[in-house]
Amino acid sequence: MANPLIDRLGYLLKHAQLRLSELTASAMEPYGINGRQCAVLAAIDDRVPQSQQEVARRLGVDRTTMVGLIDELEEKGLVQRRPAPDDRRKNVVALTDAGHDTLRNATKASAEAEQLFLAGVPESDRATFRRILRTIVDSGG
């Protein structure tokens, strides 16, 4: 029963994350975006206006990575870059109308993917799971 290998948190976390990202990817595929891009849309919508770097910080990705992410979304017409009026080093990033629509649909699809992901987990454990994860992530900085 006790499999010393499979019980390693590293193994479990890695494969859990892989599985969720696959579920999320296929759930969002109809809307032409992936999970990363959806997270960026959500981060932009969450608190506007904000610079690329603020979005990057909130998502925990590098600022150089955010350039490419915004590039992709801008190419799809979902977000818009504009020079920030108060600081011309910055770009203000905002959702377009199409971006709002896509975010709404993708958020719903994302929730469905999470449901699928948690299908085998008892309802009573799900909040605990989220809470533990949040504790861990918060404790890391």
Add this chain to the structure above:
Amino acid sequence: MANPLIDRLGYLLKHAQLRLSELTASAMEPYGINGRQCAVLAAIDDRVPQSQQEVARRLGVDRTTMVGLIDELEEKGLVQRRPAPDDRRKNVVALTDAGHDTLRNATKASAEAEQLFLAGVPESDRATFRRILRTIVDSGG
């Protein structure tokens, strides 16, 4: 309180996994291996003798990836490849004495890294956390 962005499982899982892999990496650094290599050592020790492909399957990595992992461990003198007597297509992979020593040390270091990782999580929740992760990973095939 309810941060719609930060509560996404994708975000939480990704960053939790990142944090654990960092903790694990620095915990094992004194023994000259990383978390991936330690997992391979554990998988080999777990059930010997076995072929590279069996190890790969048990760890959920590709067989072509396992070639490189075994290469690294063999170069460090921790494992040994030998042609399988019953099927000469296969390599039997086994730990050397140094491999056993390293695995013992690294397993201890890994457990300490997990303790650090779970430092903020109440003792009563830790078993639940592992159980939920196992449920999720098992449900995915």
Add this chain to the structure above:
DNA sequence: GCAGACCGTCAGCATTGCTGACGATCAGCG
């Protein structure tokens, strides 16, 4: 003994994420 499947290996490619550098801009200070 022959066709098909399997094993380990390797080259090549895509993805992801980082470092380091650059020009443009801002803030502080004299």
Add this chain to the structure above:
DNA sequence: CGCTGATCGTCAGCAATGCTGACGGTCTGC
């Protein structure tokens, strides 16, 4: 005002990871 240092977005380059497709060698079933 000018100067210095820091910040922002951008880009090139590098490293790690993981996959596909192909190959020779080997086994299995017939």
